Amino acid sequence: MNAANPSVSTTSDVVVSARNLRKAYKNKVALDDTAFDIPTGRIVGLIGPNGAGKTTALKAMLGLIPFEGRMSVLGRDPRTERDELMQEVCFIADVAVLPRWIRVEEAIEFVAGVHPRFDRARCQRFLAGTQLKPRMRVRELSKGMIVQLHLALVMAIDARLLVLDEPTLGLDILYRKQFYQRLLEDYFDENKTILITTHQVEEVEHILTDVMFIRDGKIVLNSEMDAVGERFTEVLVNADQADNARALKPLDERSLPFGKTVMLFDGVPRGQLTQLGETRTPGLADLFVATMKGTYA
Numbered sequence: 001m002n003a004a005n006p007s008v009s010t011t012s013d014v015v016v017s018a019r020n021l022r023k024a025y026k027n028k029v030a031l032d033d034t035a036f037d038i039p040t041g042r043i044v045g046l047i048g049p050n051g052a053g054k055t056t057a058l059k060a061m062l063g064l065i066p067f068e069g070r071m072s073v074l075g076r077d078p079r080t081e082r083d084e085l086m087q088e089v090c091f092i093a094d095v096a097v098l099p100r101w102i103r104v105e106e107a108i109e110f111v112a113g114v115h116p117r118f119d120r121a122r123c124q125r126f127l128a129g130t131q132l133k134p135r136m137r138v139r140e141l142s143k144g145m146i147v148q149l150h151l152a153l154v155m156a157i158d159a160r161l162l163v164l165d166e167p168t169l170g171l172d173i174l175y176r177k178q179f180y181q182r183l184l185e186d187y188f189d190e191n192k193t194i195l196i197t198t199h200q201v202e203e204v205e206h207i208l209t210d211v212m213f214i215r216d217g218k219i220v221l222n223s224e225m226d227a228v229g230e231r232f233t234e235v236l237v238n239a240d241q242a243d244n245a246r247a248l249k250p251l252d253e254r255s256l257p258f259g260k261t262v263m264l265f266d267g268v269p270r271g272q273l274t275q276l277g278e279t280r281t282p283g284l285a286d287l288f289v290a291t292m293k294g295t296y297a
């Protein structure tokens with residue numbers, strides 16, 4: 001416990017702890033009295049619709065914007081201890097900025113020179129799976145290749161907290177899959193924590209250990225992925241069971257051909273649902289759509 005921040009968690013097994021977090025822009029409340037903890041050694045997906053407050057939450061953690069409330073990142077307050085924090089945190093913004101004139105090899109030299117935890121060999125391993133060559137200049141690269149370079153540079157930094165804001169925007173599906181696989185196999189270990197925001201939920205769900213849904217500046221679901229599977233069930237309901245199923249108050253339902261309906265239940269024991277039809281654990285995308293219903297109403 002930290003005397004100045006009585007209720008945020010500053011123990012070493014919690015990487016990020018936020019309480020009463022609030023950020024208001026001129027006409028918009030982007031974070032609305034929200035709270036969450038992110039433990040060490042997790043891969044957390046921060047998922048939300050456009051404008052939900054994801055980037056704002058990340059910027060607050062990284063000390064890039066002023067905000068109200070309490071926040072501890074690796075035991076530090078990002079507003080007053082940003083420089084120290086940046087020694088241990090690595091951040092990939094959704095807009096990768098690299099000077100157009102720089103060569104790939106020069107970019108590597110530059111990061112090696114400024115970052116003590118940069119591992120050149122690891123960076124080169126990441127680049128080996130791309131078409132990037134050491135002598136190429138950024139202005140000769142396609143958009144996706146620039147992102148590949150940026151990711152290789154950042155993933156070669158041994159940081160305790162890696163923050164990825166839409167890391168695979170503009171990348172083709174082959175590279176996206178490879179990137180997430182590498183992130184899991186080559187980067188992640190139990191001492192590191194990765195926080196990812198993305199709209200491509202299906203691509204990350206298999207690597208996440210935890211998920212947070214954010215809506216209108218509030219965390220509306222914060223759960224381990226295993227617990228999601230225990231709490232939520234999707235049922236392919238037969239037509240003759242539809243009324244019985246509705247009586248159990250599904251979170252959402254959608255029709256399929258031949259009179260079948262898929263219903264999503266929260267907290268109803270699976271044993272009770274099997275008599276209504278085939279049951280399965282919902283994908284994160286379906287759970288997200290059900291939870292966010294009415295967002296654009």
Ligand SMILES: Nc1ncnc2c1ncn2[C@@H]1O[C@H](COP(=O)(O)OP(=O)(O)OP(=O)(O)O)[C@@H](O)[C@H]1O
Binds near residue numbers: 027028048053054055
């Ligand atoms: N600099 C700013 N000035 C004014 N309003 C802002 C500013 N930055 C963000 N906002 C507003 O705050 C809200 C949250 O924005 P934020 O960028 O955090 O959303 P997001 O969840 O990252 O969205 P997206 O998925 O579209 O990237 C939005 O309504 C946005 O218009």
